[in-house]
Amino acid sequence: MNTILELKKVGYQIHNKQILNNINMNIKEGEHWTLVGPSGAGKTTILMLMAQMISPTAGEIMFKSQDIKTFPPTDYRRSVSYCFQQPTLFGKTVRDNLEFPFQIRKQDVDVARMEELLELVNLPKSYLENTVNELSGGEKQRIALIRNLMIRPDIILLDEVTTGLDAENKEIVHNLIESFHHNNGTIVQITHDEGEIKGASKIFELKKITDKAGDKHE
Ligand SMILES: Nc1ncnc2c1ncn2[C@@H]1O[C@H](COP(=O)(O)OP(=O)(O)OP(=O)(O)O)[C@@H](O)[C@H]1O
Numbered sequence: 425m426n427t428i429l430e431l432k433k434v435g436y437q438i439h440n441k442q443i444l445n446n447i448n449m450n451i452k453e454g455e456h457w458t459l460v461g462p463s464g465a466g467k468t469t470i471l472m473l474m475a476q477m478i479s480p481t482a483g484e485i486m487f488k489s490q491d492i493k494t495f496p497p498t499d500y501r502r503s504v505s506y507c508f509q510q511p512t513l514f515g516k517t518v519r520d521n522l523e524f525p526f527q528i529r530k531q532d533v534d535v536a537r538m539e540e541l542l543e544l545v546n547l548p549k550s551y552l553e554n555t556v557n558e559l560s561g562g563e564k565q566r567i568a569l570i571r572n573l574m575i576r577p578d579i580i581l582l583d584e585v586t587t588g589l590d591a592e593n594k595e596i597v598h599n600l601i602e603s604f605h606h607n608n609g610t611i612v613q614i615t616h617d618e619g620e621i622k623g624a625s626k627i628f629e630l631k632k633i634t635d636k637a638g639d640k641h642e
Pocket residue numbers: 438439443461462463464465466467468469470
């Protein structure tokens with residue numbers, strides 16, 4: 425299997441505070457990683473670094489053997505997609521959100537893809553015309569997740585996306601993640617859900633920087 429994302433001796437410091445130190449990860453295509461560790465250990469910071477939302481203050485991050493700094497952000501975001509715990513929907517309707525990934529890239533809307541993903545998260549086509557204000561929290565998260573999958577990224581970064589969801593919504597999201605994984609998608613996830621941790625193929629345990637950082641357990 426090929427390495428898709430690699431963190432080499434990555435460190436991150438902000439306001440003279442060292443958040444991460446010497447983080448090494450070698451993520452291969454199709455793997456499912458889970459980051460675990462105490463609150464404040466830097467899990468979200470790692471995802472933000474991987475998403476190119478912030479830049480490492482030491483070391484480097486390679487995507488398909490190329491330093492991520494060299495990718496234009498729009499190209500990179502097409503390949504590496506970050507999904508937040510609090511979904512952010514915009515525009516007026518579900519359609520506005522699901523068509524957005526195509527519009528921003530000046531591509532024709534792939535209607536079949538949109539309908540396929542809606543079906544995967546148990547929502548009827550008629551939902552396209554629903555306004556975002558009338559969606560439940562779980563529905564919002566489902567729409568935000570399929571919006572991220574619309575243009576078939578290589579990697580999804582999931583930041584506690586099932587936290588606060590009820591059992592039914594959790595299962596739907598699990599099925600969606602599973603289907604992405606089944607199609608050789610790579611996943612890096614932060615979760616406190618025991619079942620999700622057990623389901624991952626790799627577990628990366630972060631300790632607070634005062635302890636030893638970046639122990640890896642496989
Ligand atoms: N912009 C910032 N300015 C100052 N400190 C920051 C900033 N971003 C993150 N931190 C600090 O970095 C540390 C790591 O934060 P991070 O959110 O990555 O941890 P986490 O492991 O994801 O925690 P949690 O499980 O609570 O979400 C925390 O101590 C946090 O206060």
